[in-house]
Amino acid sequence: MSVLSNNEQLRYSRQIMLNQIGEAGQQALRNAKVLIVGMGGLGNPTALYLASAGVGNLYLADGDNVEISNLPRQILFSEDDLQNNKADVASEKLQQQNPEINIEVIDEMLDAELGPYYLDLVDLVIDCSDNIATRYLMNQLCLEHKVPLIVGAATGFDGQHLLVDPRNPDSACYQCLFPASEKAPVNNCQTIGILGPVLAIIAGMQSLTAIKLLTANKVAVNQLSLFDGLSNQWRQFTLNKQATCPACGQA
C-alpha cells in the first residue's frame, strides 16, 4: 500500500483527520474495488459519494438510458444527457469530480452470465437496483463469491437498508429477509412514485456503510434499517440467518 501523495493528503484531509479513517483508511479506500449495480436514484448519490471520497476503483453497471422523468432524483444527469447510457454519463461526471480514480462502465444490467466476472474483481457490491430479480441475483453472486453486499431500496416515502456479509458465517442474506418463493411486491417507483431526498438518505446510509466497511470500521450485519420519510424516523429490526434459506441455509 503506497503512501498518499501530497495532493491526496490535502484533498482528503477532512476525512483523514477522523481517527476512524486516518491515512491507512484513505489508502484502503484508494485500493478498494466497488461494484455499484444500478445507476438510478440510489446509484447516483452512492457513486458520487464514493468517487468523491476517493474510492479508487468503481464499476458502474446500468443498461438503461437517461429519461426526462429521471432528472428530479438522478442528480448526476441533466437534459443534455437524455437517451445516453446512465453508467456512461455517470462515469463522465464522476471523472470530472475526481480524475484520480478509475471507473469502469458496464453499460448493461448485470445478469447471471456477466455477473460472476465482476464478482471476482471486486471487494464490495452495492445494490442500487430497482427490481427484485436483480436483487436476488446480486445476493446469490455475493454469497457464492463471499463478497459483502450493501442493499438499499426506496419507494414512496419509505426506504430500507441491509448489509449482508457472506464472510461472516452468522450473517443473514437478502433472501433470509425476503424469501424468493413468495410473491414479489408490485410496488415500485413507477407505480407509487418516489422523492429524491428519500433516495439520498438511503444512498447516504449505503455510502456510509461502504466507507466504514472498506476502512475496517465496525459495521452491523443482521440489522434491517427502515426509514419512514413521512415521520423522519428510523427503525432497526434484527434479522436472523435462516437455516432453511434456499440461498444461504445449510440445506
Next chain:
Amino acid sequence: MIKVVFFAALREQLNCAELEVNAGENTDSIAKIKQLLVEQNPQWQETFNNASLLSAVNHEMVDGSHPVKSGDEVAFFPPVTGG
C-alpha cells in the same frame, strides 16, 4: 394485550398506525394475528393476503409461525425494492 404497529406504506394503505389485540389462543402467532385483523377489518384482506408482507416481534424479524404473547409488540411492514 398485544400491541400491533404498521410501518411505512402499510400504515397509509390501512390508514392505521397501531392498534391493540387481546392476548389469547387466537392471537398466539403472527399468522393468527393476521387472520384476526382480517376478520375484524374485512377491507384489509387483500393487504394481509400479500405473502410478501414482513413481520417482526419485539423488533426481531420473524415468520408467520412465530409465537406471540401478552406484552409483545408486533410490527408489519412491506418490503421495498425500488431504487
